[in-house]
Amino acid sequence: MKSTDTPRSHVQRRGARSNTREHLIxxxxxxxxxxxxxxxxxxxxxTTAGVPKGSFYHYFGSKDDFGFALxxxxxxxxxRRLERCFGARPNGVNPSFTHKLAAFLSESTVGxxxxxxxxxxxxxxxxxxxxxxxxxFRKRLDASIRDWEAQLAASIRMAQDGGxxxxxxxxxxxxxxxxxxxxxxVLRARLARSAAPLVLVVEDFDQLIHI
Amino acid sequence: MKSTDTPRSHVQRRGARSNTREHLIxxxxxxxxxxxxxxxxxxxxxTTAGVPKGSFYHYFGSKDDFGFALxxxxxxxxxRRLERCFGARPNGVNPSFTHKLAAFLSESTVGxxxxxxxxxxxxxxxxxxxxxxxxxFRKRLDASIRDWEAQLAASIRMAQDGGxxxxxxxxxxxxxxxxxxxxxxVLRARLARSAAPLVLVVEDFDQLIHI
Numbered sequence: 001m002k003s004t005d006t007p008r009s010h011v012q013r014r015g016a017r018s019n020t021r022e023h024l025i026x027x028x029x030x031x032x033x034x035x036x037x038x039x040x041x042x043x044x045x046x047t048t049a050g051v052p053k054g055s056f057y058h059y060f061g062s063k064d065d066f067g068f069a070l071x072x073x074x075x076x077x078x079x080r081r082l083e084r085c086f087g088a089r090p091n092g093v094n095p096s097f098t099h100k101l102a103a104f105l106s107e108s109t110v111g112x113x114x115x116x117x118x119x120x121x122x123x124x125x126x127x128x129x130x131x132x133x134x135x136x137f138r139k140r141l142d143a144s145i146r147d148w149e150a151q152l153a154a155s156i157r158m159a160q161d162g163g164x165x166x167x168x169x170x171x172x173x174x175x176x177x178x179x180x181x182x183x184x185x186v187l188r189a190r191l192a193r194s195a196a197p198l199v200l201v202v203e204d205f206d207q208l209i210h211i
Numbered sequence: 212m213k214s215t216d217t218p219r220s221h222v223q224r225r226g227a228r229s230n231t232r233e234h235l236i237x238x239x240x241x242x243x244x245x246x247x248x249x250x251x252x253x254x255x256x257x258t259t260a261g262v263p264k265g266s267f268y269h270y271f272g273s274k275d276d277f278g279f280a281l282x283x284x285x286x287x288x289x290x291r292r293l294e295r296c297f298g299a300r301p302n303g304v305n306p307s308f309t310h311k312l313a314a315f316l317s318e319s320t321v322g323x324x325x326x327x328x329x330x331x332x333x334x335x336x337x338x339x340x341x342x343x344x345x346x347x348f349r350k351r352l353d354a355s356i357r358d359w360e361a362q363l364a365a366s367i368r369m370a371q372d373g374g375x376x377x378x379x380x381x382x383x384x385x386x387x388x389x390x391x392x393x394x395x396x397v398l399r400a401r402l403a404r405s406a407a408p409l410v411l412v413v414e415d416f417d418q419l420i421h422i
Contacts (some may be wrong), residue, residue: 035343039249118342127398128339131329132246142402177415180408181388184395187338191353197391204388208419 021059023049028070033119037067037129064134067126071137074122075144081107082148086155097159098206105202109195112186117193124183149175156209165209178205232270234260239281244330248278248340275345278337282348285333286355292318293359297366308370309417316413320406323397328404335394360386367420376420389416 027049031040042063046053060066085104088094095103112119123144130138153175159165181201188197238260242251253274257264271277296315299305306314323330334355341349364386370376392412399408 036247036249036340038247039340039343120339124398125339127402128331128336129247129250130401132250138402138404145399145402173411176408176411177392180395180399180412181392182395183398184335184391184393187335187394188356188391190341191338191349191356193349197387200384200387201391211422 020049020051020055024051024056024059024066025069025073028066029074029122030119032067032070032125033122034115036125037133042066064136067133067137068140071122071126071140071144075147078144079147079151082151086152088158094158094162097155097164097209100155101202101206105198108186109198112189112198113195117190120190121183121186124186127183145179148179152178159209166211169209174205174209181205231260231262231266235262235267235270235277236280236284239277240285240333241330243278243281243336244333245326247336248344253277275347278344278348279351282333282337282351282355286358289355290358290362293362297363299369305369305373308366308375308420311366312413312417316409319397320409323400323409324406328401331401332394332397335397338394356390359390363389370420377422380420385416385420392416 024045027045028040031045031048042056043053045066046056056066060069082104085107086100123141126133126137127141130141149172153171156165156169156171156174160167160169160171178201181204182198185197185201189195235256238256239251242256242259253267254264256277257267267277271280293315296318297311334352337344337348338352341352360383364382367376367380367382367385371378371380371382389412392415393409396408396412400406
């Protein structure tokens, strides 16, 4: 630490440290979501985050370690979003599955539109580059989608218990179908710069489960 | 031309030229399908194709021009595949739409398995990187998928005319849904290294249109 620095408390220093890490992760997510993994350089992330190079290797052992941290942050954020949209409500008043789907669609559309359709899904983006990445990425990406499937399947089962969705449908299979269609629709929405592909997937799915 | 070269006829020279271009495109497709656009360097493509650097700029004005040529080649190949799987048969004996879907699934699975699930779809791969690419890419990628949609919709209409699929289904809409789900499934198949996601999409679609 240079002598000109104002002495800071332990708590302040820890706060600054975790802020630096967060800044790096935020800048990394923005870059990978727009430009992909190969299109993201550590140097550019550092510039965007306003962090000196030495700091990066203080927090992450390598670019791969950074990538794993990005995935972990993204996955935590996405699972919170799924819980918010598809989970049981703490107050016990449960919206219909149709309303839950609509809430997820609305959040997703607002999010994609905010960034003018430039940002997709981290799992979809890294997934397209998986052949060139560390094998650990493939496993974590695969596990990420399996978590989404489990969370959606649980919500479908709740709708089956409530009599909204027919009990003889396979909730796990429906959830797998939904995420495949959703990932494809996110890609299509970026290309078309339109919410229409997202709306289509949700309408199809809503219709399918209510047959 | 160096004096040590054996003189070649005009036709031979033209053949060599078109071979060089084809080698470059083949090497470029392999690289982009595995590593994405940002992960593909012109230098590496040249090394793989065994072509000197000067030649690249003889055939392509820039890396972007090369990318457009890759897309054009891929699109032509993919539309031929769709025609083979979903088109009308020249002998007039038309397989059912279910058989056509199965043929497409089989070709796709064989193709992906051959490269050990390392290669995805060019449109899906470039689509994930579209924010960092020339705007022309977005438009061409979007147009590529619209061509696939049109070709599939035509095949669905044929099945409607033959009474196999209900006439009140919107063929264009069905085709849009299929390609969204398919692109997502290709991603999932690469991550899972398994044909299961592709099989699922085709089974779902086959069931849906035969309701």
